Amino acid sequence: MPLLHFLSLPCKPDRPYVTLRSCRYHLPTVRPCCSCDMPNSIVIAERLNRVTDTHREATSTPAGATMPRGTGVRRILTIARNAFREAVRDRVLYNLVLFVLLLTASAIFLGELSAAQEAKIIVDLGLSAMLLFGTFIAIFVGTGLVYKEIERRTLYAILAKPVGRGEFLLGKYLGLCLTLAVNVSVMGVGISLALLFVKRGYDPLALRIWPAVALIYIELMIVVAVALLFSSFSTPALAALLTFAVFVIGHFSADLKTLAAATGTTAARIFFGLLFYLLPNLSHYTKLTDAGHGLMPAPSAFIVALAYALIYIAVLLAAATFIFNRRNFK
Amino acid sequence: MTVALEIENLTKDYEVGFARKRRVRALDGLTLTVERGEIFGFLGANGAGKSTTMKLLMRLIYPTAGRASILGCDINDIAMHARIGYLPEHPYFYDYLTAREFLEYCAELFGYTRTDCRQRAAALLALVHLDDKSWDKQLRKFSKGMLQRVGLAQALVNDPEIVFLDEPMSGLDPVGRREIRDLIASLRHKETTVFFCSHILADIEVLCDRAAILQKGRLAHAGRLEDLRGRAGTRAMELVVAGATAEQLRAALQPLPAAQLTQTPGGARIEVPSERDVDAALAALRDCGARLVSVQPVGNPLEDLFVANQN
Ligand SMILES: Nc1ncnc2c1ncn2[C@@H]1O[C@H](COP(=O)(O)OP(=O)(O)OP(=O)(O)O)[C@@H](O)[C@H]1O
Ligand SMILES: [Mg+2]
Numbered sequence: 001m002p003l004l005h006f007l008s009l010p011c012k013p014d015r016p017y018v019t020l021r022s023c024r025y026h027l028p029t030v031r032p033c034c035s036c037d038m039p040n041s042i043v044i045a046e047r048l049n050r051v052t053d054t055h056r057e058a059t060s061t062p063a064g065a066t067m068p069r070g071t072g073v074r075r076i077l078t079i080a081r082n083a084f085r086e087a088v089r090d091r092v093l094y095n096l097v098l099f100v101l102l103l104t105a106s107a108i109f110l111g112e113l114s115a116a117q118e119a120k121i122i123v124d125l126g127l128s129a130m131l132l133f134g135t136f137i138a139i140f141v142g143t144g145l146v147y148k149e150i151e152r153r154t155l156y157a158i159l160a161k162p163v164g165r166g167e168f169l170l171g172k173y174l175g176l177c178l179t180l181a182v183n184v185s186v187m188g189v190g191i192s193l194a195l196l197f198v199k200r201g202y203d204p205l206a207l208r209i210w211p212a213v214a215l216i217y218i219e220l221m222i223v224v225a226v227a228l229l230f231s232s233f234s235t236p237a238l239a240a241l242l243t244f245a246v247f248v249i250g251h252f253s254a255d256l257k258t259l260a261a262a263t264g265t266t267a268a269r270i271f272f273g274l275l276f277y278l279l280p281n282l283s284h285y286t287k288l289t290d291a292g293h294g295l296m297p298a299p300s301a302f303i304v305a306l307a308y309a310l311i312y313i314a315v316l317l318a319a320a321t322f323i324f325n326r327r328n329f330k
Numbered sequence: 331m332t333v334a335l336e337i338e339n340l341t342k343d344y345e346v347g348f349a350r351k352r353r354v355r356a357l358d359g360l361t362l363t364v365e366r367g368e369i370f371g372f373l374g375a376n377g378a379g380k381s382t383t384m385k386l387l388m389r390l391i392y393p394t395a396g397r398a399s400i401l402g403c404d405i406n407d408i409a410m411h412a413r414i415g416y417l418p419e420h421p422y423f424y425d426y427l428t429a430r431e432f433l434e435y436c437a438e439l440f441g442y443t444r445t446d447c448r449q450r451a452a453a454l455l456a457l458v459h460l461d462d463k464s465w466d467k468q469l470r471k472f473s474k475g476m477l478q479r480v481g482l483a484q485a486l487v488n489d490p491e492i493v494f495l496d497e498p499m500s501g502l503d504p505v506g507r508r509e510i511r512d513l514i515a516s517l518r519h520k521e522t523t524v525f526f527c528s529h530i531l532a533d534i535e536v537l538c539d540r541a542a543i544l545q546k547g548r549l550a551h552a553g554r555l556e557d558l559r560g561r562a563g564t565r566a567m568e569l570v571v572a573g574a575t576a577e578q579l580r581a582a583l584q585p586l587p588a589a590q591l592t593q594t595p596g597g598a599r600i601e602v603p604s605e606r607d608v609d610a611a612l613a614a615l616r617d618c619g620a621r622l623v624s625v626q627p628v629g630n631p632l633e634d635l636f637v638a639n640q641n
Binding site: 160329 | 388389391392408409411412414415416417421422423424426427435436438439440481484485488494
């Protein structure tokens with residue numbers, strides 16, 4: 001960088017030197033600013049102008065581009081799509097490989113039994129594995145869903161965009177539901193194919209298991225919402241534990257009611273009664289043995305189960321949003 | 331000029347301690363106004379409360395008392411966020427996304443169309459001088475400085491009217507630092523208001539119109555940079571020259587008894603007690619045919635102010 005002879009510096013007479021801010025634009029250069037920690041080094045005006053021009057070209061709105069027309073729904077779907085992408089890239093769906101191996105192994109080793117028995121076992125085993133694997137994903141991914149974002153501070157940049165906290169929560173929730181939908185559907189198809197294989201041809205059972213599959217999926221949606229609620233105020237480990245407890249107790253929900261009726265003291269009766277009404281009744285959603293026998297739930301029962309789930313999920317998400325909205329992030 | 335940011339009596343107490351909760355005041359009654367189109371520097375030592383202020387403004391934490399408005403809208407109005415940008419303190423983004431995917435995702439959250447998102451992502455990655463080879467690399471493989479650039483890009487994705495930058499230069503190499511500094515300076519031409527915090531005085535000096543100095547959660551100084559410098563007293567100035575012998579210089583500086591001459595290997599260093607003497611010194615030097623290498627203040631007035639505030 002050639003040093004300029006100061007005689008030729010085109011300075012304004014009243015401002016011959018370095019009050020930096022004022023000279024930036026009319027001093028060509030006095031010396032290059034090579035280390036930026038150097039106090040008062042002079043920024044090269046020429047450089048600045050060049051950068052400015054490129055910036056202008058680069059970011060001026062392209063011709064015909066639309067202005068942002070964000071709606072809440074679109075933002076939620078965008079977040080959901082990203083949450084799905086996260087799950088896929090974190091290899092959550094790899095559990096499907098394990099599932100396929102399990103089904104194949106059982107189809108091979110059950111060769112001794114009659115085709116009908118074999119089909120029943122495949123349905124039992126397949127649906128149980130579907131519920132088990134799905135619950136694992138719902139609990140472990142579900143509790144980390146928001147916690148991880150807070151911990152790693154990835155959500156700071158997102159919440160500074162026009163995204164409400166409720167929208168964020170709902171988007172993440174739907175993203176995991178989408179992941180589970182893919183997981184459950186692939187497993188369902190796997191079971192159907194296995195049935196066709198052991199029966200050596202079409203069998204109505206291959207289609208009759210699907211209502212049970214749908215019920216399992218609805219149950220998983222409830223579990224995710226429970227996990228999300230717990231993780232909105234506690235650590236993932238605690239949230240996972242609590243969610244698992246709800247999952248287990250939820251399956252014995254009917255027993256709670258009996259327990260409430262059977263116990264003597266009023267306090268115990270109120271306690272178990274409260275638990276019964278507070279915790280989700282998950283026993284509606286696991287119709288494994290029925291499915292194995294080719295029995296489908298009555299349409300009315302199915303609709304009741306669905307409505308119950310939707311209401312329950314809505315309440316859980318509203319509570320999670322309420323808590324999440326009040327949180328200070330570290 | 332209209333107001334871009336208005337902070338009124340903003341106060342934040344953190345609760346610390348697990349069993350016995352104690353309240354710690356991180357920000358104490360901050361009142362501040364930033365005009366549109368300004369580049370505003372927010373200075374303070376570690377733990378002074380700069381990031382706390384930024385997070386309060388972004389609604390990541392809620393104030394104990396006080397209020398603030400951005401672009402005339404209360405900070406609780408989320409729709410206003412469509413017009414602002416924010417670079418968090420230690421930027422960390424979804425590490426499973428590539429830089430390009432992440433920026434497209436950010437643009438989508440603002441509701442731009444697909445093609446628009448793609449164009450914006452590419453334009454911004456170029457703007458922050460991210461090496462093209464890294465555009466399609468997952469962010470988990472990025473270095474701190476690269477993440478910082480991505481962070482800056484995502485803060486600008488919506489052509490914001492005001493950007494909040496929390497230590498935009500941290501983790502950058504000298505070249506990167508200069509690029510980002512130039513980029514911030516160039517925002518002025520787009521009439522983007524910049525509110526950025528830093529403890530690197532050099533950056534503040536080069537970029538800012540006005541600055542505020544925060545000390546232990548309280549506002550210690552605020553004003554135009556010249557005024558802040560003025561508060562630190564008069565400045566001695568240093569001229570470095572070459573191309574003339576010491577005798578020539580000494581003779582030329584005869585009329586300026588206050589000027590101190592020190593010989594250096596390549597030439598000489600002349601110190602005059604205040605800015606007012608620089609003109610005369612320059613004229614004298616010109617007459618003896620010396621070449622000017624640089625003119626700069628001795629020490630740093632802002633630094634003096636900053637340091638004085640710590641005690
Ligand atoms: N989550 C928190 N809980 C408790 N105290 C906190 C929390 N975050 C910050 N503080 C305290 O608030 C004060 C201000 O912190 P802040 O992060 O705003 O400082 P800063 O000015 O950004 O510092 P730095 O230059 O190091 O980034 C500090 O004393 C810090 O200990
Ligand atoms: Mg900070």
